[in-house]
Amino acid sequence: MEEAFAPLGENWQPVSPRLRDLRRLLLVAFLVPGALVAVVAVGLGVGWWLGLAVLVVALAVGAWAWWLLERSYRAWGYAERAEDLLVTRGVLIRRLVIVPYGRMQLVDVNAGPLDRRFGIATVQLHTAAAATDATIPGLPPAEAARLRERLAALGEARSAGL
Amino acid sequence: MTTTQERAAAPLEDFRRLHPLTPVLRGWRVLAVLFALLLQNSLRSPGALDVLVFLGVGVPVALAYGWLSWRFTRFGVVDGDLTLETGVLFRRSRRVTLARLEAVDVVRPLFARALGLAELRLEVAGAGSTEAALAYLSEPHAHRLRSELLARAAGIDAATPEAPEHVLVRVPLSAVVWSSVLRGPVIAGILWLVLVIAGAMAVGELAALGLVVPLVLGTGGALVTYVMSNFDFTVAESPDGLRLRHGLLETRAQTVAPGRVQAVRVAQPLLWRRRGWVRVDVNVAGYGGGQGSGQSTTLLPVAPRPVALSVLQHVLPGVDIDAVPLAGVPPRARWRAPVQWRQLGVGADERVFVARRGRFFRELMAVPHARTQSVRLTRGPWQRRLGLATVHVDTAAGPVQVEAAHLDATEARQLVEAQARRAQQARAIAVPQRWMTTAQSPPVLEQGQGGRP
Numbered sequence: 001m002e003e004a005f006a007p008l009g010e011n012w013q014p015v016s017p018r019l020r021d022l023r024r025l026l027l028v029a030f031l032v033p034g035a036l037v038a039v040v041a042v043g044l045g046v047g048w049w050l051g052l053a054v055l056v057v058a059l060a061v062g063a064w065a066w067w068l069l070e071r072s073y074r075a076w077g078y079a080e081r082a083e084d085l086l087v088t089r090g091v092l093i094r095r096l097v098i099v100p101y102g103r104m105q106l107v108d109v110n111a112g113p114l115d116r117r118f119g120i121a122t123v124q125l126h127t128a129a130a131a132t133d134a135t136i137p138g139l140p141p142a143e144a145a146r147l148r149e150r151l152a153a154l155g156e157a158r159s160a161g162l
Numbered sequence: 163m164t165t166t167q168e169r170a171a172a173p174l175e176d177f178r179r180l181h182p183l184t185p186v187l188r189g190w191r192v193l194a195v196l197f198a199l200l201l202q203n204s205l206r207s208p209g210a211l212d213v214l215v216f217l218g219v220g221v222p223v224a225l226a227y228g229w230l231s232w233r234f235t236r237f238g239v240v241d242g243d244l245t246l247e248t249g250v251l252f253r254r255s256r257r258v259t260l261a262r263l264e265a266v267d268v269v270r271p272l273f274a275r276a277l278g279l280a281e282l283r284l285e286v287a288g289a290g291s292t293e294a295a296l297a298y299l300s301e302p303h304a305h306r307l308r309s310e311l312l313a314r315a316a317g318i319d320a321a322t323p324e325a326p327e328h329v330l331v332r333v334p335l336s337a338v339v340w341s342s343v344l345r346g347p348v349i350a351g352i353l354w355l356v357l358v359i360a361g362a363m364a365v366g367e368l369a370a371l372g373l374v375v376p377l378v379l380g381t382g383g384a385l386v387t388y389v390m391s392n393f394d395f396t397v398a399e400s401p402d403g404l405r406l407r408h409g410l411l412e413t414r415a416q417t418v419a420p421g422r423v424q425a426v427r428v429a430q431p432l433l434w435r436r437r438g439w440v441r442v443d444v445n446v447a448g449y450g451g452g453q454g455s456g457q458s459t460t461l462l463p464v465a466p467r468p469v470a471l472s473v474l475q476h477v478l479p480g481v482d483i484d485a486v487p488l489a490g491v492p493p494r495a496r497w498r499a500p501v502q503w504r505q506l507g508v509g510a511d512e513r514v515f516v517a518r519r520g521r522f523f524r525e526l527m528a529v530p531h532a533r534t535q536s537v538r539l540t541r542g543p544w545q546r547r548l549g550l551a552t553v554h555v556d557t558a559a560g561p562v563q564v565e566a567a568h569l570d571a572t573e574a575r576q577l578v579e580a581q582a583r584r585a586q587q588a589r590a591i592a593v594p595q596r597w598m599t600t601a602q603s604p605p606v607l608e609q610g611q612g613g614r615p
Contacts, residue, residue, distance in 0.1 A: 005539065005541070005575075007575070083582075083586050084582055084586070090540075092542070092543055093540060093541065093542050093543070094540065094541045094546070095538065095539070095540045095541075096538065096539040096540075096578065097536055097537070097538045097539075098536060098537045098538070098578060098579075098582040099535075099536045100534075100536070100582065100585060100586055100589070102586075102589055103534075103535050103536060127535040127536055127556070128447060128535050128557075128558040128559075129535035129536060129556035129557055129558055129559065130559050131536075131538070131554065131556040131563065132535055132536040132538075132556050133538065134536065158589075
């Protein structure tokens with residue numbers, strides 16, 4: 001994390017590395033069958049030399065995505081301050097959102113079947129503005145529940161009218 | 163039809179019915195469909211039987227349904243909430259918390275006007291569409307009910323008579339017509355039209371003129387709709403907020419309470435510049451994205467700039483957005499925004515955050531600090547190479563999206579932090595004036611009561 005989007009001095013929390021593991025699993029699950037089908041199809045249809053080239057390209061893309069998932073995982077972070085919550089994310093497009101507790105309308109915790117399998121959950125904050133984009137994926141369920149309770153309590157204490 | 167009189171004089175605590183002519187207005191659509199079917203049928207096989215069926219079965223059934231649904235619809239105020247009950251088979255009861263009321267519109271479609279009726283629309287924050295529509299009421303009743311609901315929402319005595327108003331601006335028809343024409347897409351359409359006609363004449367292939375028919379219909383239709391909906395646009399000031407009235411066939415009367423305006427934008431298309439015209443749009447929480455609500459987020463469709471700014475004074479009291487000093491962006495931003503980089507600017511005083519953009523279509527946007535929902539900082543790959551970043555100030559949904567693009571990354575970072583602080587201070591000192599802030603806490607936070615640390 002870099003200075004402009006995640007300044008030092010805040011208590012930055014990373015998300016769980018299991019988020020990265022889950023996304024890598026999904027990457028492999030989609031890339032391997034796809035690449036195999038493409039290699040066999042090209043190999044039978046055109047020639048095995050081209051099939052080999054396709055395989056190399058698929059491997060390169062896979063390796064790059066593998067590395068990118070690491071970077072994108074490292075880019076996630078959140079910090080709870082006295083009056084607001086900071087969330088930062090993104091590699092290509094870097095983002096930082098500051099959501100005051102008093103502005104939160106509701107807090108969602110989501111976990112799909114795969115998420116539960118990997119022991120992670122997503123916390124999402126909603127304000128009256130649709131553009132507010134404060135989602136924290138990859139939190140351990142206990143941390144997600146703690147965050148939800150804390151945000152809800154803080155939100156109620158500091159609530160302000162629209 | 164029934165002889166029940168509208169019990170307009172009764173207190174709102176009693177349930178009331180809509181106007182007894184409602185089924186006629188509602189039913190005419192059903193009848194129109196039936197009539198179209200009939201017409202189609204009788205063209206194929208002419209006969210008197212269809213007409214008899216239409217008159218003998220279709221019309222009574224439509225009227226009976228309309229009457230039933232009117233009979234089963236009622237509204238009243240229960241514990242400070244407006245309750246609306248509808249539905250013949252599936253009963254639906256809807257409660258609208260009046261303290262959360264953002265705006266009340268009186269809409270009069272053409273057919274309703276002919277019968278002296280009007281529709282009352284209540285807008286509440288967060289709802290995508292109109293929260294509760296009371297269609298139809300008699301016109302005086304609609305206006306009385308509006309002032310009564312506004313009074314209840316503002317927390318004053320419900321019997322307060324409708325507040326007197328004072329007209330600020332009346333947009334002349336010529337300005338509406340000219341402003342609708344002097345816009346980029348319309349001019350482009352006209353140029354294209356001339357080009358095609360000239361081309362067709364030159365080649366001698368008049369069939370090519372068929373190509374422009376959709377264009378003419380589309381552009382012309384949009385122009386006519388715009389002029390009709392902004393016809394006789396009047397902005398009036400009253401203690402319960404700004405009153406906007408406009409429309410030729412369908413008229414609309416809106417009330418925008420000053421404290422409920424979330425963000426404003428003063429925009430000027432290129433061709434309006436010589437005349438010094440601008441238009442003013444606002445974000446009002448209840449109107450949402452303006453979906454299906456047409457022009458309802460427009461505060462002023464066209465007016466000279468000083469007039470527009472004086473109207474803004476009523477929406478954002480004590481704020482002069484022209485007086486806020488704006489800082490530009492660093493010259494290296496020209497690599498990212500070559501056309502408009504000189505126009506980009508951002509500034510803030512103790513009341514509002516202001517951002518400016520646009521070379522040809524100039525926009526000046528402002529958000530009161532107390533209305534800031536969240537603050538964001540973003541940076542794309544190009545901006546990264548140039549050391550730039552964009553600051554967004556998010557407000558409740560509407561046409562105005564405030565962003566200060568391509569600032570120096572370090573300054574942007576400081577600005578985001580400063581803006582978050584200013585918004586927090588503004589929230590802290592915002593005295594809960596009745597119209598300025600809602601008195602109640604925001605809606606349900608998930609299990610908010612349970613785990614207080």
